[in-house]
Amino acid sequence: MDLCIIGSGYVGLVSGACFAEVGHHVVCVDNDQRKVDALQAGKIPIYEPGLEDLVHRNVAAKRLRFTNSIQDGVDSSQVVFIAVPTPPQVDGSVDLTYIERVAREIAGVLKPGEYRVVVDKSTVPVKTGEKVADTIRRYNKGAEFDVVSNPEFLREGCAVPDLMNPDRVVIGSASQKATDLMKQVYEPFRAPILVTDVNSAELIKHAANSFLSLKISYINAVAAICEASGADVEMVADGIGMDKRIGRNFLNAGLGYGGSCFPKDVKAFIAISKQLGTPFKLLEEVERINAAQLNRFIDKVRNALWVLKDKQIAVWGLTFKPDTDDVRNSVAIELVNKLVAEGAHVTAYDPKGAEKAVEWKLIDPTKVKLAPTPLDAVKDAEALILATEWKEFSNVDFAEVKQSMHTPLVFDGRNLFDPETMAQFGFTYHAVGRAGGK
Numbered sequence: 001m002d003l004c005i006i007g008s009g010y011v012g013l014v015s016g017a018c019f020a021e022v023g024h025h026v027v028c029v030d031n032d033q034r035k036v037d038a039l040q041a042g043k044i045p046i047y048e049p050g051l052e053d054l055v056h057r058n059v060a061a062k063r064l065r066f067t068n069s070i071q072d073g074v075d076s077s078q079v080v081f082i083a084v085p086t087p088p089q090v091d092g093s094v095d096l097t098y099i100e101r102v103a104r105e106i107a108g109v110l111k112p113g114e115y116r117v118v119v120d121k122s123t124v125p126v127k128t129g130e131k132v133a134d135t136i137r138r139y140n141k142g143a144e145f146d147v148v149s150n151p152e153f154l155r156e157g158c159a160v161p162d163l164m165n166p167d168r169v170v171i172g173s174a175s176q177k178a179t180d181l182m183k184q185v186y187e188p189f190r191a192p193i194l195v196t197d198v199n200s201a202e203l204i205k206h207a208a209n210s211f212l213s214l215k216i217s218y219i220n221a222v223a224a225i226c227e228a229s230g231a232d233v234e235m236v237a238d239g240i241g242m243d244k245r246i247g248r249n250f251l252n253a254g255l256g257y258g259g260s261c262f263p264k265d266v267k268a269f270i271a272i273s274k275q276l277g278t279p280f281k282l283l284e285e286v287e288r289i290n291a292a293q294l295n296r297f298i299d300k301v302r303n304a305l306w307v308l309k310d311k312q313i314a315v316w317g318l319t320f321k322p323d324t325d326d327v328r329n330s331v332a333i334e335l336v337n338k339l340v341a342e343g344a345h346v347t348a349y350d351p352k353g354a355e356k357a358v359e360w361k362l363i364d365p366t367k368v369k370l371a372p373t374p375l376d377a378v379k380d381a382e383a384l385i386l387a388t389e390w391k392e393f394s395n396v397d398f399a400e401v402k403q404s405m406h407t408p409l410v411f412d413g414r415n416l417f418d419p420e421t422m423a424q425f426g427f428t429y430h431a432v433g434r435a436g437g438k
């Protein structure tokens with residue numbers, strides 16, 4: 001089928017490439033000319049395992065192309081996906097100006113007699129589909145279209161396998177014609193398809209992300225109790241997670257959740273529930289626990305080093321999770337900036353995220369040194385903090401790390417290392433919620 005995706009960011013680009021991979025013809029539209037130029041020149045603006053090959057292969061096969069023209073995209077496609085940002089406003093509610101603008105732009109180019117399915121793939125508050133349909137109707141009285149909600153569940157760092165092999169595809173639709181076309185789009189993926197009404201599909205996305213965030217805050221709250229009682233949160237999580245009704249996924253205690261989705265989507269769900277007159281207080285506690293988690297961790301560093309001012313601290317990891325270069329709302333960056341604010345001298349290393357952290361002005365390179373390797377980062381350090389659990393950190397030679405450091409003190413914010421091994425190397429090792437991790 002011929003598909004158009006408006007917005008060539010994480011969701012637009014990866015889903016566009018995956019749709020092309022299964023045989024559809026896809027045009028990705030973006031209004032950022034620099035991004036379009038880069039993509040047309042074969043440069044992939046984000047790091048996502050497997051994406052570069054996928055894009056190049058499908059561009060070469062003429063199944064994937066990039067443009068800045070919404071007219072071109074809508075003219076040449078039966079199904080038009082919207083994948084533009086839905087950032088938070090100051091009060092936590094969702095800024096829908098990008099979505100509204102795209103709805104008007106689509107209305108401006110829809111031609112009489114040419115039916116289109118307009119699909120919202122961005123994460124939006126319940127009832128947004130109705131507003132998108134109203135907007136298109138208001139700006140183009142004769143337009144023939146249906147609006148469908150098709151939330152995206154990909155995780156960064158494993159977006160390609162997540163999209164090629166999804167747990168489920170949710171299609172929120174009030175029109176059989178649109179549902180049938182959407183089933184054709186997803187048929188090659190052979191994934192379970194759940195058809196719902198539009199409002200339910202929109203709600204599924206916010207409810208899913210909020211539930212996963214709740215699971216993380218739950219285990220982080222349990223980690224605090226483990227630390228207070230001498231239990232080990234890893235064993236507790238295993239014991240809880242072996243119950244199939246609970247599951248072990250998303251029970252990893254650490255520095256808390258970050259990224260471009262969970263923090264904003266939990267905030268959005270809190271705001272939506274308030275607007276609807278059914279406040280979701282439980283989610284406010286989820287946020288409170290998440291914020292407290294990083295502060296508790298920094299307290300541990302402070303307890304060990306007494307005063308942070310002028311201390312030499314190495315930080316491994318800047319991205320919000322491994323296998324991505326995304327540093328939006330990264331807890332690792334928040335940690336670095338808090339240490340710097342207390343006067344610590346931070347040297348950081350990240351396999352992929354340092355460049356964007358500087359480019360997006362999330363860290364100040366005059367205040368944070370960026371090291372080219374993990375070993376360079378730890379030279380003369382009085383403490384090492386592991387903030388993001390990149391696999392490469394497990395493979396570093398810890399004998400060399402110990403030799404390089406001024407003081408063999410390690411704070412593992414993601415419980416990546418084995419406490420016994422660290423002790424054997426001679427480190428004083430602190431983790432999150434683990435025996436000996438106080």
Ligand SMILES: NC(=O)c1ccc[n+]([C@@H]2O[C@H](COP(=O)([O-])OP(=O)(O)OC[C@H]3O[C@@H](n4cnc5c(N)ncnc54)[C@H](O)[C@@H]3O)[C@@H](O)[C@H]2O)c1
Pocket residue numbers: 006007008009010011012029030031032035083084085086098101102121122123124152153154155156260261
């Ligand atoms: N990043 C994720 O992992 C993820 C996963 C699932 C859902 N989502 C949701 O998907 C949506 C997009 O997120 P993202 O991370 O891909 O954002 P992003 O910022 O990476 O990409 C959005 C793109 O839209 C483009 N854009 C903005 N306005 C436009 C317009 N009028 N016309 C054409 N292009 C326009 C921007 O230039 C940008 O390239 C959000 O609602 C997000 O919550 C994101």
Ligand SMILES: O=c1ccn([C@@H]2O[C@H](COP(=O)(O)OP(=O)(O)O[C@H]3O[C@H](CO)[C@@H](O)[C@H](O)[C@H]3O)[C@@H](O)[C@H]2O)c(=O)[nH]1
Pocket residue numbers: 123152153154155156157209212216249250251252253254255256257258259260261262265320321
């Ligand atoms: O057990 C866990 C799992 C995750 N995290 C943290 O939670 C955040 C989010 O991680 P993850 O969910 O793996 O990454 P995202 O790419 O943000 O994906 C989430 O957000 C996307 C955007 O909405 C959704 O599509 C995905 O389904 C949803 O998992 C990161 O800071 C992780 O470090 C933990 O602290 N403990």
